[in-house]
Structures are given as C-alpha cells and as structure tokens.
Amino acid sequence: MTERVAFFSAQAVNQGVDLQASLTRVLARHWYVLGDEVKAFERDFAAYCGVDHCVSLANGTDALELALRAVGVGPGDEVLLVANAAFYGSTGVHLVGARPVYVDVDSRSLTMDPQALASALATHRPKAIIATHLYGQLAAIEQIAALARDHAVPLIEDCAQAHGAQRGGQRSGSFGDIGCFSFYPTKNLGALGDGGAVVCHDAALADRVRSLRQYGWGHKYHNDLPLGRNSRLDELQAAVLNDKLPGLDAANASRVQIAGHYQAALAGLPLVLPAVGDGDHVVHLYVVRTPQRDALRDFLGARGIGCDIHYPVPDHLQRAYAHSEPPPHLPETEQACAQVLSLPCYAGMPLAHAQRVTDAVQAFFGSTA
Numbered sequence: 411m412t413e414r415v416a417f418f419s420a421q422a423v424n425q426g427v428d429l430q431a432s433l434t435r436v437l438a439r440h441w442y443v444l445g446d447e448v449k450a451f452e453r454d455f456a457a458y459c460g461v462d463h464c465v466s467l468a469n470g471t472d473a474l475e476l477a478l479r480a481v482g483v484g485p486g487d488e489v490l491l492v493a494n495a496a497f498y499g500s501t502g503v504h505l506v507g508a509r510p511v512y513v514d515v516d517s518r519s520l521t522m523d524p525q526a527l528a529s530a531l532a533t534h535r536p537k538a539i540i541a542t543h544l545y546g547q548l549a550a551i552e553q554i555a556a557l558a559r560d561h562a563v564p565l566i567e568d569c570a571q572a573h574g575a576q577r578g579g580q581r582s583g584s585f586g587d588i589g590c591f592s593f594y595p596t597k598n599l600g601a602l603g604d605g606g607a608v609v610c611h612d613a614a615l616a617d618r619v620r621s622l623r624q625y626g627w628g629h630k631y632h633n634d635l636p637l638g639r640n641s642r643l644d645e646l647q648a649a650v651l652n653d654k655l656p657g658l659d660a661a662n663a664s665r666v667q668i669a670g671h672y673q674a675a676l677a678g679l680p681l682v683l684p685a686v687g688d689g690d691h692v693v694h695l696y697v698v699r700t701p702q703r704d705a706l707r708d709f710l711g712a713r714g715i716g717c718d719i720h721y722p723v724p725d726h727l728q729r730a731y732a733h734s735e736p737p738p739h740l741p742e743t744e745q746a747c748a749q750v751l752s753l754p755c756y757a758g759m760p761l762a763h764a765q766r767v768t769d770a771v772q773a774f775f776g777s778t779a
C-alpha cells in the first residue's frame with residue numbers, strides 16, 4: 411500500500427528545531443509564567459512584525475476578544491467582518507456582547523471586499539472592523555485601512571493564518587490599529603499547544619491588553635480595568651516560539667514552494683486556483699475551488715490523500731447564534747463555502763507527496779472530462 415499523503419505533519423514543521431533545548435531552558439529556570447522567554451518573544455515578534463509592541467496571550471481567540479475590548483467595543487456595538495473565516499472573529503464579537511455585521515468577500519481573493527465594506531460603512535456606525543488575512547493571503551488591507559481611517563473606525567487585523575505575509579515590505583499586523591495572532595500548532599508559526607498574541611504601534615493600547623490578560627491589573631492586585639481575565643502565554647510555549655521564529659521566513663518559503671508546484675501542475679484544469687506568487691501570500695492553506703468539490707474530496711480521500719474544507723458553513727448560517735432577522739445577502743461568501751477545497755500544504759512537505767496530489771487531481775478531471 412502506498413503511504414498516505416497527510417494534510418499536515420507536526421513532525422515535518424518542527425524538523426530541525428531542537429525542542430528539547432527550548433524546554434530544558436525553561437526547566438532549568440523553574441519560572442513558568444510571564445518570564446524571560448515571554449519577554450524575549452514579545453520583543454522579537456514585535457520587531458519581526460515591524461511594530462513597537464507585542465502582548466502574548468493564551469490563544470488567538472482571546473487575542474481577538476481582548477483586541478475588541480481594548481479598542482472599546484462593548485455590548486450592543488456593531489463590528490464589521492467577513493463570514494467565511496470559521497467564526498473566530500464572530501466568537502470574539504459575541505464574547506464582548508457586540509453584534510457582527512457581515513460584509514461579503516471579493517470573488518477572487520475570498521477576503522473582505524473593500525467595496526462591500528464601503529457600502530456597509532455608509533449605513534452602519536461600527537465600533538470596529540476585523541479584516542481577516544485568510545489562508546495566508548493579505549486582504550486588500552491598504553484600501554480597508556484607508557476606509558477605516560476615513561470613518562474613524564478602529565481596524566483589527568486577524569493575522570492568525572498570515573504570520574509574516576508582507577506587501578511593500580510591510581508585514582501583517584502592522585497595517586491596522588492592532589493585529590491578532592494564534593500560535594496553534596498548525597499555524598505558520600506554531601507552538602506545541604495553544605498560544606496567541608496581539609501586536610500594535612500604540613503603547614496605551616498594548617497596556618490595556620496587557621492589563622486585560624491578567625485580571626485587569628494595573629499593577630499586582632490592583633484591578634484597574636473591568637472584564638479582565640487570565641490569558642497568558644506560558645514560558646514553555648514562548649521558549650518554543652523563540653526557537654522557531656528565526657525559521658518562520660524559511661518555513662513560509664517552503665509552503666510557497668509546494669504551492670508553486672500546485673500552481674504549475676494544476677493550471678489548465680477546470681479549477682479556480684489561489685493567487686499565490688508574491689510574499690503577500692504565505693499559504694497557510696492552499697485552497698482551490700470547483701463546483702465538483704465534494705466529488706473531488708471523495709476521490710482524493712479514496713486515494714489516501716488528506717484534504718479538508720475551510721470552511722463549510724458561513725458564520726451567518728451557524729446554528730449557535732441564529733438571528734431572528736433575515737440573514738444577510740452574501741452570495742460570494744456562500745458560493746465559496748460550497749466550492750472550496752484545501753490540498754495538503756505545510757513546511758517540509760515532500761515534493762513527491764505534492765506530485766501525488768496533483769497526479770490524483772489530474773486523474774479526477776481526466777476521468778470526468
């Protein structure tokens with residue numbers, strides 16, 4: 411039997427990192443929360459992103475929630491965001507008691523359509539905008555940032571899939587008011603468990619998140635901000651991230667290389683391919699589109715190839731927060747959810763595996779032509 415082609419391999423992405431050494435450093439110090447590793451990571455990750463401040467957190471969902479709180483979003487407020495990003499942003503919005511107002515995506519990039527955002531801003535007074543850099547691809551962030559500035563609305567970037575993505579030398583997380591990251595193991599920069607962070611230019615904003623991550627403390631045992639909580643990155647995860655950060659650009663380049671194989675081998679098939687090629691796409695996920703998505707997924711699955719759907723259900727149709735009002739009209743979002751399929755793509759993926767994927771996709775379309 412031929413070897414399975416895995417959708418993701420934690421072993422491959424951690425190849426070449428001495429994880430024992432990272433952990434041993436912490437075990438030797440016996441300081442486990444908010445110590446030297448966290449300090450070093452916050453300093454180096456801020457510098458990497460090209461901002462002045464990084465505040466590490468327990469996970470990416472907390473990053474979105476605390477960013478929303480820190481820019482002043484509260485109960486009853488509206489937040490503009492897309493509905494095709496797995497409900498992460500929506501979760502944050504609901505957690506602060508605000509209401510999501512969904513904006514459709516651009517049919518090419520599947521990220522927030524600036525024109526749809528402009529229309530929404532003409533009829534809504536949101537307290538924040540969340541722009542998600544979906545699949546590793548920078549959204550039309552310059553246009554979105556200009557609209558946010560014109561309307562004086564804080565802009566939150568969801569960078570949880572786009573560590574290191576850059577345009578014009580500027581990296582994800584540095585375009586808006588505050589950028590949110592996750593270090594979940596499958597992300598472009600992944601820990602050995604959960605982790606997250608926000609990055610920003612503004613010291614006061616960073617201070618608010620720093621306070622909110624630790625009970626709302628101004629200083630120890632003095633609770634100055636309401637609705638604080640415990641959301642800290644631990645030293646063991648920070649140590650791993652410190653040792654993996656220097657390899658992030660190379661890891662992204664490896665993903666881009668796999669994507670390059672796909673782009674060349676799949677061109678000409680009746681598939682919509684992603685716009686990969688520049689540094690503004692770090693290929694967290696390699697996502698193709700076809701009306702025959704389910705048949706293609708089954709065909710690949712039967713040949714031992716792991717693939718997945720990111721994401722099958724748009725936020726406005728999720729059951730948890732079903733609205734009484736009529737659902738918004740988001741045709742591009744709904745079509746994308748019905749047609750997207752993610753092929754295996756991770757740092758260190760063997761090219762032979764990518765070859766097997768493209769052979770199988772070609773066989774699928776050969777057989778249905």
Ligand SMILES: *Cc1c(COP(=O)(O)O)cnc(C)c1O
Pocket residue numbers: 469470471472495498499542568569570571591592593594604605606
């Ligand atoms: C993974 C992810 C998150 C959530 O991060 P967690 O660390 O799992 O909470 C948020 N937004 C996007 C776009 C993500 O991909």
